[in-house]
Amino acid sequence: KMGYVYFSPEKCYYSVPYRYIGKETMIHYTGSRIEIFYNHERIALHQRNLTKGSYITNADHLSSTHKFYSEWSPEFFRKKALPHGEYVLACIEKILASHDYPEINYKRSLGIIHLHRAYGSGRLNNACKRALDTDSCSYLRIKNILKNNMDRLLLSVNELEPQKPHIPFHSNIRGASAYE
Template sequence: MGYELKDYRRAKVQKMGYVYFSPDKNYYSVPHRYIGKSTQIHYTKSTVEVFYNHERIASHQRNPAMGIYITNKNHLSSTHKAYTEWSPSYFEKKAAKHGVHVVACIQGVISNSIYPEIAYKRAMGIIQLHRTYSSERLNNACKRAVEAGAFSYKRIQNILKNNLDKEGTVEQMQASNTPHIPTHENLHGASAYK
């Protein structure tokens, strides 16, 4: 093997036990006991090594694909080992227990995200809203979110918090000809402004 130039980057170990490698926009695992520590990454065209206090704590084959997680399962704590099972089908299966609109919403979250790990965290957050609000309400809230093309945890949580999942959809309200603003004496029509 020929000589390869080595370059360096600094990276803090994230809560999940990975360092972010900015040149490839990838994440490489390190032993979980280094979470929160500042490390130095030494890399070549073929390898990525992570050092803490001048001691090598991880070594990986460099993966040129962007936005992926490269994991050595020995690095993960027992809690984080469950994350290695995460995939779009894993979350669709979990969402299916709560309704078709939850599944559609989770598919939207995953397909609209650049980084899978971030999408998976958002998907898990959305699915867990059923604990507070029930599966039926979550499914109705996801239906509204899907109709609006708004695939975010915050949006779905707001729909549930404000009981918007219990109201009809915008189309149903327009079809019923019921004004969405209640009538009162401070309400003036266009004729008041001529």
């Protein structure tokens, strides 16, 4: 469960102390402030943010396990990806550049980076290269590449024989010049 209340006028999320997660709260607001109440007691006070879709977090509201998440930033994930290889980093940068909510992209990035625990950095880097080649950098795609050992196939059929035409030569087959 999230430690945020949803404020619909700006479609924003405001943090509440983690012990109130799952409890029914009431929001009072003015042009500049958001107050959140539980049983008529104010449990949170925030400056109102007019940026649609933003998450406003007071670090004191987070449990110790969630304080780790407050360190998340694009640079945090780039540093986490770099030791595993250039293609892991490239996949993470591609995910971070997408237009979804940053928190969702952070979780996707972390999932990909954590695949090194089961498969090792070398295999993860190869899987990310394959995902980049097909423009499909997603956790599920990279996990399936690893699970099916597709990262271990060094070259695809196209890379092995790039000059060989896909249609065999035959004297009865005409080329594009026959249609000019």
